[in-house]
Amino acid sequence: MKKRQTQARVPRCKKCGAPAVIYMRQHRLALCETHFQEWFVNYTQRTIEKYHMFGPEDRVLVAVSGGKDSLALWDVLTQLGYRADGLYIGLGIDEGTQYSQRSLEAVRGFMAERPGLRLYVVDMKEAYGETIPELARRVRRGRGKPCSVCGLSKRHIMNELALREGFDVLVTGHNLDDEAAVLFQNTLRWQTGYLARQSPVLEATHPGLVRKAKPFCRFYEREVAAYAIVRGIEYQYDECPFSVGATTIYYKELLNQLERHSPGSKFQFYTQFLKAKKKGLITFHEPEGEVVLRPCRICGQPTTAGEICAFCRMWVRPDMDLEEAKRSVPSLTFRVETSESEEG
């Protein structure tokens, strides 16, 4: 009896024929290590241009957490020649895990290999007197999890620092898996306001808001991870301990199941949504009268939450007058770290 051939065919790089390290089904593309790196960097540039994210003259602030996505993004933007500085926010999530401390070490390790980089560091404890878990416990928000306090603090600090330091755009390492999960969640609930705003670029719709962009929004998470590995980036592998059980993780798992049955479906789901919105085939609106942005009377950042924004409210008691309230909210402080420049 003839022996059946069981050995799988090794995919070959489409450009040079060498054994491929990755096959991307949605692009029908297999690439070797060298050509994958080249493709990844060029595809990021194409995404930046496709969605008019920023130009070569713009000052870019990259929100870095120490994870693979944000460090890979900083690496690519630097290779592409953009003027990109990093921003790291020390959340103080260290109780028993040293998560924040190890994240900062990963960022510093990354910088040590790349001369001439500049990093803004905001330490919650130093700047605001409390770590994120401490702040969340004091204000009793989020049912035992500090995520809502964390999210609102990060958004506030990133926006304030970017504007104060004169950056044109704030970029984050959100990938396709993140974006598709958010889209899935918002579609299931027909959250029209969120669907209207979900985009690779968020324009600064108010002078107190910085423009935001997500240059990795068309990469699968596995592609970003593969890029980080082939580039030798030593990132923080662990997720934040509070992310366990997050709803986004549940939606990501559902989409992964779908992807296993129908490869490329995540990519189609997200990119076709953007295409249909751009062509005007589907339109969403903010629920009428709900979104009125007014400057916070304490920090000046635009808010929908009334006179004082949700961030400042964490330090303000109802019996305080405006002057007392202003004194109670700590102001943003940061330090700047640089990696030794080759010339310097």
Ligand code: SF4
């Ligand atoms: Fe913050 Fe961790 Fe929650 Fe993410 S999972 S929002 S980093 S506390």
Ligand code: ZN
């Ligand atoms: Zn090749």
Ligand code: ZN
């Ligand atoms: Zn405020």
